Amino acid sequence: MCEANVYLINEAGKEELLFELVDKIRPENEKLVLENIFGQQKILSAQIKEMSLASHRVVVEMVKKPE
Amino acid sequence: MCEANVYLINEAGKEELLFELVDKIRPENEKLVLENIFGQQKILSAQIKEMSLASHRVVVEMVKKPE
Numbered sequence: 617m618c619e620a621n622v623y624l625i626n627e628a629g630k631e632e633l634l635f636e637l638v639d640k641i642r643p644e645n646e647k648l649v650l651e652n653i654f655g656q657q658k659i660l661s662a663q664i665k666e667m668s669l670a671s672h673r674v675v676v677e678m679v680k681k682p683e
Numbered sequence: 684m685c686e687a688n689v690y691l692i693n694e695a696g697k698e699e700l701l702f703e704l705v706d707k708i709r710p711e712n713e714k715l716v717l718e719n720i721f722g723q724q725k726i727l728s729a730q731i732k733e734m735s736l737a738s739h740r741v742v743v744e745m746v747k748k749p750e
Contacts, residue, residue, distance in 0.1 A: 618685035618736050642733040653737065666709040669685050669736065670720065 618669070619653055625665065625677045634658070638674065646679050685736070686720055692732065692744045701725070705741065713746050 622638050623631040635658050640651040648662045660678070667674040689705050690698040702725050707718040710730070717725045727745070734741040 618739060620736050639737045640733070640735050641731070643731055664708070664710055664731065666707070668707050669687050670706045672685060 617653075618672070620667070620669065620672045620674045622650055622674045622676060624660075624662065625675065631675060634660075634676070641674065648676060684720075685739070687734070687736065687739045687741045689717055689741045689743060691727075691729065692742065698742060701727075701743070708741065715743060 619637045619639050621633060622635040624634040626632050635650050635652060637652045637654070638650050639653045641664070642649045643663070646661055647659055648664065650658045650660075660676075662676040662678050665675045665677045686704045686706050688700060689702040691701040693699050702717050702719060704719045704721070705717050706720045708731070709716045713728055714726055715729045715731065727743075729743040729745050732742045732744045
């Protein structure tokens with residue numbers, strides 16, 4: 617199985633596990649639509665920072681709002 | 684092995700195979716840095732459109748320049 621774990625960089629700069637067994641990832645406007653192998657979705661105001669498919673790892677970060 | 688094939692949507696709207704056995708993907712400014720399992724890189728002015736990790740499929744599209 618080639619699904620990935622999605623990690624979110626928190627305010628302290630550390631990676632938190634956000635969503636497991638993610639199959640589909642689709643950027644949509646300023647959002648990221650994540651879907652796991654069970655068809656469950658999470659939509660968040662984030663962007664992809666980096667991913668390594670061989671390591672089953674996708675790192676995302678929240679989109680900073682202009683101040 | 685969980686690497687993916689990266690497809691680029693061409694001007695005719697069809698998907699062309701761009702890069703095989705891609706492990707790492709990293710957006711950087713307006714560009715996308717792709718790296719395959721052999722460490723070879725391709726950098727292009729593109730963005731991720733959608734991906735399905737279970738299908739080993741990543742679809743990217745060129746970033747449109749303002750006219």
